[in-house]
Structures are given as structure tokens and as C-alpha cells.
Amino acid sequence: MLLAVGCKSLKTITPTASIDTSLRSKRVQQQAETTALSFETLQWRGQATLDRGGKRQKISLTARLKQQHGIWLNGSVIVPLARVFITPNSLQFYEKINRQYATLDYKEVESLLGVTVDYATLENILTAKPVVPRALKRAKLSFTNDAYVFSYRRKGIVLQFVFDAAFRLVEQRLKSDKATLSVVYDNYKKIDGQWVPEQLRASFLGQTPTILTLHVKQTQLNTPVKMPFSIPEGYKPIPLP
Numbered sequence: 001m002l003l004a005v006g007c008k009s010l011k012t013i014t015p016t017a018s019i020d021t022s023l024r025s026k027r028v029q030q031q032a033e034t035t036a037l038s039f040e041t042l043q044w045r046g047q048a049t050l051d052r053g054g055k056r057q058k059i060s061l062t063a064r065l066k067q068q069h070g071i072w073l074n075g076s077v078i079v080p081l082a083r084v085f086i087t088p089n090s091l092q093f094y095e096k097i098n099r100q101y102a103t104l105d106y107k108e109v110e111s112l113l114g115v116t117v118d119y120a121t122l123e124n125i126l127t128a129k130p131v132v133p134r135a136l137k138r139a140k141l142s143f144t145n146d147a148y149v150f151s152y153r154r155k156g157i158v159l160q161f162v163f164d165a166a167f168r169l170v171e172q173r174l175k176s177d178k179a180t181l182s183v184v185y186d187n188y189k190k191i192d193g194q195w196v197p198e199q200l201r202a203s204f205l206g207q208t209p210t211i212l213t214l215h216v217k218q219t220q221l222n223t224p225v226k227m228p229f230s231i232p233e234g235y236k237p238i239p240l241p
Helices: 025-034 105-112 119-126 131-136
Strands: 041-052 055-066 070-077 078-085 092-093 100-104 142-143 150-153 157-163 169-175 181-192 196-206 211-221
Touching: 025 131, 025 142, 025 150, 070 119, 100 105, 105 196, 119 196, 131 150, 131 157, 181 211
Parallel strands: none
Antiparallel strands: 041 055, 041 211, 055 070, 070 078, 078 092, 092 100, 142 150, 150 157, 157 169, 169 181, 181 196, 196 211
8 A cells, every 4th residue: 555656757855944833833734735745646566564463474565546536456475465446435355365355335444443444544544644634624733843743632532643844744643542543654755746655654553453564666646547356256255253
């Protein structure tokens, strides 16, 4: 799941400017919205490392995103292992080793993870946008030496959004009484005048602690994408708790 470029000229840019503590909350939010990635389609290739329950697995990952339409993922280790297709209505995947598949709606995903998840949340995580945009508008602004920090609390949910001096999202956290999700964006590259996340670390502390690290090696922005997906014949449904 995450991002960088194919035939584009790339360079990593690290802002040297310090934050402006005189800015009001609304102004910082406006700057962050202007800086956020605007896209129709996004494609990338890279590597994913999954640490779950003390076990680590590395795979090569290809991702294709079409805004508000779908997220297509293909994982492989020399040969293809699994394919995922996420839409605003469901999450589908199959894996080739055991010839199994699953189709879930978001209520089922919530039951498995212990936190509310929808398509917009997943798309925002992958493209470095706040998981709950309306919460950012109501959040309280504070400052550190090098970051703008927005904090929001309501009904047992704690949200925090951290932006750097260039108004790029560098970390966001969501905490409930059941689970904690932390997403850190370690690096960005500028592609066609826009900041695109290059590395992401997502930590999920729930029933089974999970850490997903995504490192992007190649990205294409706003090019045509195809998202072929169908459950192969003979595959059996994965038994879910």
C-alpha cells in the first residue's frame, strides 16, 4: 500500500524553514489543504514489510489508486502471492498459496479490527491526508520546535495530526478504547509540483500488534490505470472469526 515515480525527474526536498507560531489554526489548515496531494490516479511500486505477532514478511507490492473509486494491490515474492481490491463498498482479496479468498463489507472489517474503517480512511492514509478531515477543522492547534500539532478528543476517540514546516502531514494518530493506529510519513518527494509520500510506517495496536512499512521506489501520477480483479475458480472462502 504506498508511493514515488517512473519516468519523472525526482529529488527529495527537506524544508529548512522553521514553523511560524504566529499563525492561527485556520491559516495552518488552509496551508495544509493546499499542500495535500491532489490526484485522479496514482500508481506505485515498492516493498512492504509486515511485522505481525512476532513474524516478519517482506513482499514486493504494486498499487493503483483511482480517487474515490478503488485501491488495487498486487503482492509478490518472485511470483504473485495475493491480490486485493478495495472499493467504497467492500474489500476483496485472494491468496494463491492456499487458493483462498474473502469478500468483506466495512462492518465486517470493523468487527475484525475493533475500529471503524471506511474507504475514505484507507485512501487518506495512503495519500497522507487526515483520516478524519472534519476532526482536523475542530482540533486545537499547538506547536513544537518543528511542527504544527492538531489534537482532537470526542466520545473516547483521540486524534492527533502533525504537520511539518512545509505543511506536509508527517504523522497522524487515532486512539480508541479498543485500538491505536499511528501512521508516520518518513519521507516525501516532489512529483509534478506536488509532494508525494515516499515512505510510510503504520502501527496498529489491537488484538494482534501489527506494523506495516511501505517503501516506494517508483511512482506515476495521473496516468491511466487498470484494476483487473476476479476470484479464480476453485478458490475456497477464508474462514473468518
